[in-house]
Amino acid sequence: MSMMWTVKVVSLGVVGLSLSVELLSWLLRRLRTGRTLNEVLFFPSEMACVEHIFTPSSPHSCLCPLPHGVETSFSRFLRRILSATSSLDLCVFAFSNMDLSRAVLALHSRGVTIRVLTDKDYAAITGSQIGVLRKAGICARCDVGSVYMHHKFALVDGRLLITGSLNWTLTAVQSNVENVIVTDEPDLVQPFIKEFHRLWVHNDPARYLHSSDQKPAHSTTRTLH
C-alpha cells in the first residue's frame, strides 16, 4: 500500500512538474512577445510644449503659450531619441528641426556616442543643423556617392530602429502627412545597422581626396525624391 502511495505521489509530482514547465514556458513566451516593440507614429503632430521632456526635473517651468502636458506623436518620437544611453546612429536626409537638434546635443553632452550621416546638398542649406552639431564636436559625414541620401532612420543603442518618411524638419513634424515606425524587431534592426555601417565606412572623408561634403555636387534642380 505504501508502494502504491509512492507511485501516486510520484505521478502527482510528474503532473505538477509538467504543468509548471508549461506555465513557465507560457510566461517566458509572454515576456518574449511583450519585449518586442512595434510602434507607429503618424504626423503632422499636434502642437504642444516639449520643454518638460528636456527638463523633467522642473516639468511646470515653461510659460510658453503652447498646450502643456499633452502627449503627441512628436513628444513620443523625441522621447525615443532621448532614450539613448550609449549610442545614436542617425542617417537622415534633411535635419533642420531645432528640438531634435537640441535632443542630439543633450545626448552628446551626456556622453552618448553620436554619428550623423546626411545628404551632402541638404547639409549646407540655411537652417540645417549639421553645422551646429559639428561645432559641438559631433561627428557628421555626408553621403557623396548617390543623387540623394534619402534615408530617415535612427538607431538607438544599436537596439531600437526609428524609421519612416519623416525628415528631421519642422515642416515634416508640423505640416506634412508622415509616418514613423519604432521597432526593436531584430529582423528589421539588423539590416539597418549593417546599412549604417556600410554608408559610414563608404563616406569616410579619408577615402576621397576632394572634400566635397559641404558643397552641393549636383547643381541641377531635382524635384522628385
Added chain:
Amino acid sequence: MSMMWTVKVVSLGVVGLSLSVELLSWLLRRLRTGRTLNEVLFFPSEMACVEHIFTPSSPHSCLCPLPHGVETSFSRFLRRILSATSSLDLCVFAFSNMDLSRAVLALHSRGVTIRVLTDKDYAAITGSQIGVLRKAGICARCDVGSVYMHHKFALVDGRLLITGSLNWTLTAVQSNVENVIVTDEPDLVQPFIKEFHRLWVHNDPARYLHSSDQKPAHSTTRTLH
C-alpha cells in the same frame, strides 16, 4: 499489483500527454514565428531587366541589353506589389516610375481593387503616372489638407505593409540611397490600414466643393520635406 500497473500506465500516459502538448505548442510557436515576414530592401537597386516578372510564361523573351535573371531590390519590391490578389492600397507622395505603373495597371486588369492616394502637387507634374492610372479607370485621390502627403506605403491584400523612404520614381529606385520595409506584423500593418482609411475618407472629393486636386494649392518653393 494490477492496481499498481494501472497507476504506472496512467502516470506514463500523463507524462506522454504533457510532452505531446509541449511539443505541439512548440510546433505552433515555430509555425507562428515562421509566418511573420520582416524584409528590408535597400536602394539604389542594381539595374536588371524585370520583363520576366511581368511575363513569367515566357521568361527568356526579352532582348534588352540589361542583365537578365538577376534578383535585385527592385525586382523583389516589384514581386511584392504584384503579389496582390484582392486589393492594393497605395499612399505615395510621388509616382512616376513606369515599371511600377505597369505593375499597378496589370493588377487592375486582373481585377485587383486599387486605391491610390497621392500628393496634390506631385500628381500634376510631368511624368506623374496618376493621370495614366485614372485613365485606366483606377480610383486616385489627392491629399488636400497638408503641406505634403509624404507617405510612401502600400498595403497588399490588407495584410502586407510595404513602406519606407522610397518614392515610386526612377531616381529613387536607381540613384538614391533608400530603404523599404516589407512586413506582415499586425502591430505595424493595422495602424497603416487605419491611416489609409482615414486619409481616403478625409480626401473624398465629395467632401470639398472646389476640386483643387489637380492644381497645386501651394505655389511657394518648398525644398525641405
